[in-house]
Amino acid sequence: MVETAETDIVVVGAGIVGVACALQLARQGRRVTLVDRQAPGQGASYGNAGHLATEQVFPIADLSILKRLPRMLLDPMGPLRLDWKYLPKAMPWFTRLLLNLRPGPFQRSVAGIRTLNEGSLGAWQRLLGSIGRSELFQEDGSLLVFERPESRQALEALRTRMLQQAVPVDFWSADTVREAAPQLSPSLLGGLFFPRTGHFIDPYRVVCELFEAAKASGVRFVQAQVDGGRLHGGGVSLASDQGSLDARQVLISCGAHSARLTAALTGKQVPLDTERGYHLMLPGEHQRLPFAVTSLERKFIMTPMAEGLRLAGTVEFAGLDAPPSMQRAWQLHRLSKGLFQRDLSVEGATPWMGLRPSLPDSLPVIDRVCDGRVLLAFGHQHLGLTQAAVTAEWVGRLAEMAGGPEMAAYRLDRF
Structure with a gap:
């Protein structure tokens, strides 16, 4: 039996979103218990690309991908892979995704992503400043490079779309790229x-520092697997492998694993799936890049970090339980060949796979339901790190019943 008599709210999920929310709620005077089956930061938050992607205001797919889709799926090492055995289970999710590519839903998604992203940089500056760890984030911008003449038109079209969404963006010539990042290829x-983006020098350490601050604010951590739960007049009871967890409220923020608990407590089936992402950490590459660089044609990102250079990207649909295909992580090194004057070293390199929680409209669920007994914060797809701090501020408002109209796009009942 887990002792939770002094708990106001149980936060399920100790990734970057859950830990940031737990800290926010504790600072508002709530008695918070944080629970996860793993130690804090061990899921998708451990190995993300480390990029504050405020410029990524468009959904994970658009109509242009439909023409490229067959070729992409036939390439086992391409940027998108679908495990065909998983297709029957994934079909309802993909059907919803296609419906959200229609002009109306697509524009609603863009507006929703943009709203969160526009608040993300300031929220992160406030959060890291409040714990005295501002140095963990470098506001040094990010660069999207291209290498084929025929890509220029696509790049210029993307710049126009970005400017239409008020995303700050500058076109850099080849000379400007070489001056700013001289180790990149002259080709x-x-x-x-x-310019209004940046990167975290160690995403896992960010979670750990926030967790330490949360503990100092009174947050209690329980390592347990939550298997279900029920609502009652006094609040909520969660069933776990360590016993019952009881509180007046629960916040579900366990990423790709959030759907089952949400259904158990709210009766609502959420179309949540996972885009499995990979990274390859190169510990011998500390001085290659001054900021995060993405390749337009090769579709992956390279981020400088305290422990080396992290190559990250690819999307794989294979569900929560399939074993990782680590050759996809090593493929990232092959993709990097030709982008530098000298190939990157893989000495001591480590591969990794994580589960991005994605909803078919590319928007998270951030909501207060069941008479306030259940709070929800999950489904941030590729933008969990980017949107974690602003999500925590919004959850703090929802806990005080102070949600505004700007939160309507993220409600659970949109499904």
Whole structure:
């Protein structure tokens, strides 16, 4: 039996979103218990790309991908892979995704992503400043490079779309790219620079530092697997492998694993799936890049970190339980060949796979339901790290019943 008599709210999920929310709620005077089956930060938050992707205001797919889809799926090492054995289970999710590519739903998704992203940089500056760890984030921009002449038109079209969404973006010539990042290949033709972005030098450490601050604010951590739960007049009871967890409220923020508990407590089936992402950490590459660089054609990102250079990307649909295909992580090194004057070293390199929680409209669920007994914060797809701090501020408002109209796009009942 887990002792939770002094708990106001149980936060299920100790990734970046859950830990940031737990800290926010504790600072508002709530008695918070944080629970996860793993130690804090061990899921998708451990190995993300580390990029504050405020420029990524468009959904994970658009109509242009439909023409490229067959070729992409036939390439086992391409940027998108679908495990065909998983297709029957994934079909309802993909059907919803296609419906959300219609102009109306697509524009609603863009507006929703943009609203969160526009608040993300300031929220992160406030959060890291409040714990005295501002150095963990570098506001140094990010660069999207291209290397084929025929890509210039697509890049210019993307810049126009970004400017229409008020995303700060500059076109950089090949000379400007070489001046800013001299170790990149001289064959690169230019790129788009996003000045209001940046990168985290160690995403896992960010979670750990926030967790330490949460503990100092009174948050209690329980390592347990939550298997279900029920609502009652006094609040909520969660069933776990360590016993019952009881509180007045629960916040479900366990990423790709959130759907089952949400259904158990609310009766609502959420179309949540996972885009499995990979990274390859190169510990011997500390001085290659001054900021995060993405390749337009090769569709992956390279982020400088305290422990080396992290190559990240690819999307794989294979569900929660399939074993990782680590050759996809090593493929990231092969993709990097030709982008630098000298190939990257893989000495001591480590591969990794994580589960991105994605909903078919590319928007998270951030909501207060069941008479306030259940709070929800999950489904941030590729933007969990980017949107974690602003999500925590919004959850703090929802806990005080202070949600505004700007939160309507993220409600559970949109499904």
